[in-house]
Amino acid sequence: MSKRKKIFLSIASVLVVILSVLCMYAYNVYNSLQDTVSVMHQPIERDVPAKRVEKLSLEKKDPFSVLLLGVDKRENDKGRSDTMVVLTVNPNEDSIKMISIPRDTRVPIIGKDFEDKINHAYAFGGVPMSVATVEDFLDIPIDYYIEINMEGFQEIVDAVGGVKVKNQFAFNSGGFTFQEGQIELTGKEALAYSRMRYEDPRGDLGRQQRQRQIIEAVIRKGASLQSLWKYEDIFTALGNNVKTNLTFDEMVTFQSHYSSAVKQIDHYQVDGKGQRMDNIYYYVVSDEERARLQDIIKKHLGV
Template sequence: MRAKKHAKKRKWLKVTGIIFLLILIVGGAYAYYVYHTLNKSVESMHDPIDREKSDKRTKDVKFTEKDPFSVLLLGVDERSNDAGRSDSLIVLTINPEQESVKMVSIPRDTLTEIVGKGYEDKINHAYAFGGVEMAMDTVENFLDIPIDYFVQVNMEGFEEIVNAVGGVTVNNDLAFSDGGFTFEEGQIELNGDEALAFARMRKKDPRGDFGRQLRQREVIQAIIKEGASVSSLWRFDNIFEALGNNVKTNLTFDEMVDIQKHYKAAAKDMEQIKIDGGSGQTIDGIWYYVVPEEEVQRIQSLLKEHMEI
């Protein structure tokens, strides 16, 4: 039962990280002011890492010059006496000149080389073995692009963030019951618990993951809308407290401000790139998700082009 509960919760880990990044990108002048007045909350998110400069990055990223950059979103399930594992890994590449963001979700059981260990294993084990640094190095090697920054999200954080903005209103195109809640078709209002159940349901939707992704986007857009509304301005202390409690990143305060200034246009077009053609294989008694080399190269080429490298 506990395993099932954790499996459900991890479905929403990635969404919280995307919410954080999109709020950062699309925030307006008032958000700029809030970043300054609530500097303490923002600083609590900052988590510098000890990582050598990537050989895939020939020059430092300069936000003031609108350089394309990448972010690894890590949804982490950390338990007591356990290093935890990154149960959700998403890479976002941001190009302000093309006014676009590309997002690739990497299946957590993907078989790849664990950089620093010298052997292949499930990609989500990199975090357990070597923390954020090893996870970034391993994903960088898998995609063959520089991974510049990370955003790590505590799996419990999503509900707190939804509640911090005062709940959300979404348009539901499929009536269903799940997680002890009933969701009618049409426009509905959700608190944090309800939003989590709404967004993670898959088995009762004939569209499967596609339907779940639609609901996740509905909630993401609703949070951004609520966070940017005049009626929510007084809640920004709660919002940043929720982010500060549940989000860690190596982005500094000044870098956040620069992103807000120079990268707003990138949020106009957000494309989800799907890894296709993979298959489950049992190797030495362990199940892995194996991605064909030609598919890996296809994803690498798309991201390299978007990052202009």
């Protein structure tokens, strides 16, 4: 056998081994994700029909919406959705829009005959009532929900290897000191960072901004190829702390058809004013502000 053939066969053998390892790795990732999604998957039956007129088609790359609920659950307490973020994903524009809804926002609670703080919808009727109430507030269909246990959110941050955010001013919270500027956060630090509001002159609005920073950082870090090597930790953290009506097939389709949307993430704040009614604090949003937000989000969804 010639020297050239020997070199060629040696290279070919190495390539076969590498490809075999990669195939086995991809197979393990695929199966682990499938197992994790089966644990996370929790469909919802809604009393109020969704506002989507035509059926959503992921294969056609239709824009879709997600309600992200960060829930603090306590012993003998169903909990409240202290974090409520609506994400709309449009692969045709390669963009995601993210709207934080203040937890004290006064709205009609769909399924009840009264107005109350929007985060109380979860306490009254869980995910279905939260979804229906947000759909009514923004006048859009909510296609999917993701419920995150906020106590366990730190596990997700640690699983992706921590996150980097740009802090606007120095402050102390949860036993940690956060300097102004670019900072790197562990899971515990990220939770303390996102929960602080009393030292922030913007109050809950400032807290919402920090929550959006953490969410965006996790999305970007989790979507990177670098995170594939940590898939076991990431999938375990998700399985322990997340519930969603997303199926495994839908998640696979997102990766293949919608991953480009991560390129641009736009943040929007719900403007309103604090007001006391019967000695209870509410965040009151005007009809004009609701119309402004609805216009932005409807255009992005194409509804």
